[in-house]
Amino acid sequence: MKHTDDKTNxxxxxxxxxVSLLSAHDFVSGAEIAQQLxxxxxxxxxxxxxLNTLGLDIFSVKGRGYRLAKxxxxxxxxxIENTLVDFGFDQRAPILVENIVDSTNDVIKRKSLELPQxxxxxxxxxxxxxxxxxxxxxxPFGASIYLTMLWxxxxxxxxxxxxxxxxxxxxxRALLKVGLAxxxxxxxxxIYHKHKKLAGILIEVEGQVTxxxxxxxxxxxxxxxxxxxxxxxxxxxxxxxxxxxxxxxYFVACLIESLWTMLPQFQEHGLTPFLSEWAERxxxxxxxxxxxxxxxxxxxISRGIDASGALLLESEGQVKxxxxxxxxxxxx
Numbered sequence: 001m002k003h004t005d006d007k008t009n010x011x012x013x014x015x016x017x018x019v020s021l022l023s024a025h026d027f028v029s030g031a032e033i034a035q036q037l038x039x040x041x042x043x044x045x046x047x048x049x050x051l052n053t054l055g056l057d058i059f060s061v062k063g064r065g066y067r068l069a070k071x072x073x074x075x076x077x078x079x080i081e082n083t084l085v086d087f088g089f090d091q092r093a094p095i096l097v098e099n100i101v102d103s104t105n106d107v108i109k110r111k112s113l114e115l116p117q118x119x120x121x122x123x124x125x126x127x128x129x130x131x132x133x134x135x136x137x138x139x140p141f142g143a144s145i146y147l148t149m150l151w152x153x154x155x156x157x158x159x160x161x162x163x164x165x166x167x168x169x170x171x172x173r174a175l176l177k178v179g180l181a182x183x184x185x186x187x188x189x190x191i192y193h194k195h196k197k198l199a200g201i202l203i204e205v206e207g208q209v210t211x212x213x214x215x216x217x218x219x220x221x222x223x224x225x226x227x228x229x230x231x232x233x234x235x236x237x238x239x240x241x242x243x244x245x246x247x248x249x250y251f252v253a254c255l256i257e258s259l260w261t262m263l264p265q266f267q268e269h270g271l272t273p274f275l276s277e278w279a280e281r282x283x284x285x286x287x288x289x290x291x292x293x294x295x296x297x298x299x300x301i302s303r304g305i306d307a308s309g310a311l312l313l314e315s316e317g318q319v320k321x322x323x324x325x326x327x328x329x330x331x332x
Contacts, residue, residue: 012099014039015047016124019142022058022068029065054100054125055140057226070224072142073248075122083253092260093118100141102128104148105204105218112150112206112214118260120149122252129220130202140229144237145221145252151263153213157205160215162271162309164189164324167201167217169274170258172281177254178246180238184283187302187311188324191221192283196236198222219255223248272307279304288332289313291322298322299332 017037021028030041037044048058048066057069077097093116101107104121106128111119123146126139139146153159168185175183175191175198183193191199199221207213222237238251265273279285284302291298291313300315310321311329 011047014043015051016074016099018044018047019051019056019068019072019074022066023072023074025067027061027064027067032065051141054127055226055229056125056142070226074142075124075252076249079247079249080122080253080256083250084256087253087257089257089260093120095119095256096121098123100125100127102126103130103218104146105130105202105216108148108150108216109204109206112216115150117152118149118263120147120256120259122147139220140226143225143229144223145219145248145255147219147221147252147255149217149219149256149259149263151215151217151267153215153267156208156211156213159267159270160205160213162305162307163215163217163266164201164203165278165305165309166262166266166271166274167203167219167259169277169281170262171199171201171219171221171255173258173262174251174254175238178238178242178251179244180241183281185278185281186283187305187329188309188327193236193241196234198236198238198241217259221251221255223251270307271305271309275305275307284329284331290330290332292328292330293326302329 014037018033021033021036030044033044034041048060052058059067059069061067075097077095080095096107098107098121101123103126104123107121125141126146129139129146165188168189168191171191172183172185180193183191183198186192189201190197199219202218204216205213206216222235224239225237238246282304285304287302289300289302298313298315300313303312303314303319305311306321310323312319313322
């Protein structure tokens with residue numbers, strides 16, 4: 001197993017080095033890449049094909065070499081940590097920056113017993129990223145933020161009520177800090193900009209119902225998606241929403257700052273301190289919606305959320321709370 005892991009790490013490191021070379025130049029020949037990395041030109045070609053498979057768009061032009069279709073800012077742990085220090089945060093917990101993983105949620109799960117509160121994992125790409133209800137989360141190389149944070153709750157599941165809503169607000173605060181305003185929150189775990197999906201949240205829980213539980217908080221934020229990305233719904237990214245460039249590493253630091261600031265507040269007070277902030281960003285409040293759970297559909301008017309994070313739906317003159325789980329909200 002260790003031999004397999006070492007081989008995978010070597011391959012991933014080579015691919016990161018190739019991306020670094022391409023990021024620093026217009027065109028780079030296969031011969032130059034091979035010479036700098038001490039590999040064969042055939043290996044270079046194989047690695048480029050693999051990176052294309054991971055969603056990184058690399059042009060190959062005969063006589064000139066390889067070039068990135070769009071520039072990629074690779075994750076830089078030191079840059080992120082230095083920015084957090086500028087924000088007034090010392091190193092609170094480990095920040096694991098990986099190249100290519102199955103999923104950042106799974107990385108944190110495997111290490112959950114040994115990691116301290118607030119530890120997190122970032123990756124350039126995921127091969128098995130997932131969203132709610134087991135849906136695949138498209139994770140092209142270097143195009144988005146794939147982040148998972150570990151947070152423990154001493155009082156069991158009940159103390160986590162509304163956690164995904166608070167995390168959505170944390171994402172929105174980071175977006176505001178880089179200049180992307182007018183985002184809205186779709187109950188219970190999505191962030192939209194101009195009615196297109198920008199980010200999603202997947203929280204997985206480990207532990208006992210009434211005892212200490214561990215929340216594996218997964219966040220995916222579209223940063224600068226390739227033109228050929230295959231996503232089966234209306235989507236957007238940070239780059240499309242801004243009039244000027246922003247740093248991927250700076251945004252990551254803003255997101256970590258929001259989470260490290262808000263999670264202790266949530267742990268102590270629950271969702272109550274964040275209700276008015278959520279109400280200002282609620283995508284469907286006051287509009288007609290359908291709640292879909294399996295084959296069951298309930299229609300009504302969204303009346304916001306309560307302190308437990310339940311969606312309040314007015315139907316036939318009555319307002320009833322509906323909790324997350326497997327419920328989807330769709331506009332009528």
